[in-house]
Amino acid sequence: MAPAAESALKHPPELSGTPAGEGKSRPHTGTVRAMERSDLPVVADLFTRTFRKNNQKTDSQLAGYLETVFFGSPLYTPDVGSLVHLSETSAIDSAILAMPIEYSVHGRPVTARVLCAFMAEGKSGAAGAARLARMLRAARQDFCFSDNASPVSADHWVAGGGHVLPVQSLEWHRTFRPAAAALHMARRKVKLLGKLPLQGLARAVDRFVRRSRTSFAAVPHDGIRSAPVSPQQFMEQARLMMGRFSVHPVFSKAEFDWLIAAAKLNTSLGELQCCSITDAQGKIIGCYLYFGADGRNAVVMNVFCHERQEAAVVSQLFADFDNLGYASAQGMAQPFLIQAVLRQRHLVHKHTGYFCLVTRHADLKEAAIGDGFYAGGLASESWSRLLHDF
CATH class of the missing domain: 3.40.630.30 (Gcn5-related N-acetyltransferase (GNAT))
Structure with missing residues (x-):
């Protein structure tokens, strides 16, 4: 911070x-x-x-x-x-x-x-x-x-x-409903706007914009489905998918339960929710955890997937947020997902802070500057109220 x-x-x-x-x-x-x-x-x-x-x-x-x-x-x-x-x-x-x-x-x-x-x-x-x-x-x-x-x-x-x-030092921002997203951002900066009944006008503008520019809608891969899961189920699925990284959070049950409980205190971002993604055969290929408030911005904490399923999982992730009516979504950039994320329309990357690390271990350093490193979301400070409140 x-x-x-x-x-x-x-x-x-x-x-x-x-x-x-x-x-x-x-x-x-x-x-x-x-x-x-x-x-x-x-x-x-x-x-x-x-x-x-x-x-x-x-x-x-x-x-x-x-x-x-x-x-x-x-x-x-x-x-x-x-x-x-x-x-x-x-x-x-x-x-x-x-x-x-x-x-x-x-x-x-x-x-x-x-x-x-x-x-x-x-x-x-x-x-x-x-x-x-x-x-x-x-x-x-x-x-x-x-x-x-x-x-x-x-x-x-x-x-x-x-x-x-450099990659982890970026955030991606994807817009689904530009008028609602602009209103949400403006209300964060000007508190007085929160008292004005502008939601109806924003919805009307977005209906027009999305009819004229259909690229604002997110399209999932054929046969891919998602469903809400409990934090415990998310943890179990994430552990399996993190095996592709040589450096990754452990998420022991005691620590994960504490992280979930502490993250839920950050009510300014909305409700903390977990989802699982399956392919056409019903096999679990990915999962994600995010904060979301109705009609506002979805803040993605963690996304995991099996290798070679990145494009399908990312497409479903954005399709879920679009279908749920979110104005926009954001999350930390990750090297293993960046190619899939870059395929999205109406998406930008922003720099808000540097991801820095120090270590005396050569193998950890090599993993961090290569492709074998996973950090962020619950396994960082991103969920803390110190970044958003007080």
Whole structure:
């Protein structure tokens, strides 16, 4: 998340020289330590001042949400959590909010750390942020990444031996109903428009546009079908399809259940839903998970499919959203899907943040810059309310 979005160290205690566990004595001033629950009100205020400069007061729910996201994961320990820097007066002047996600790297489990916010305040905060940034050296990292880094942050990643993934740094946006999509976007920017009864006019314009330009309608492959499934069914299908990648999220039941529960708190994007896609013989060839609100924008979190089924799955994905009446849809670009996505009409790619990673493992690095890497959606920060609320 801007202005900086990158991940932290695997072993913060080695940097501060002090045990990071909660309940232990706090380190001396001017050092880094693991974030503790008692820090949350201060960190919430720092987050608001850093990223929501127009807000005069911190949202009363923010500290509780930070606790849910950054202390609630079944993978959480102080050694893989968030970090704070203490000034000479023992005040928190900079922080990295990070959460763990388990990945499989060529069959071995690795706990990745995903940074969801990097914030600093004042001169001491700048010094603290510099110290935190120096931790992001590839030689020290098992696996750290961000999917929403700013240009300045991306430069720091590269300087520290990291990599920027160009495809994953893009979002695709597909329009089905241009008037409704424009109205939804305008209402996000101008709250007053939400009180005006403009939906009927947008529907009338879209009916005319879609009759005159039939390419706005999404066409599925012959014989391909889809149906809603439970999150548990989606998880089981996704695990099978992720086998094509040498680096991919594990989605253990405990972690996946927690991710689903945490993602559902982001009601601003609509309802979290899962679908399965089958071919003419009834064989499951793909599945996807997305947020959707009636008549608005569908936000795709994850798409999986078997090899050589990309075109059929992507076509059905967009046909589903069109049939359900969505104005538009968006999702993170993925190398294995990009050729199928590019076949769509009325689609553009936008850059909103850099996907950056650092690792000391050569095989993970090779997979990331090649075709054997899958990340994003639930296995990232894309579902977090920190990107949309507060």
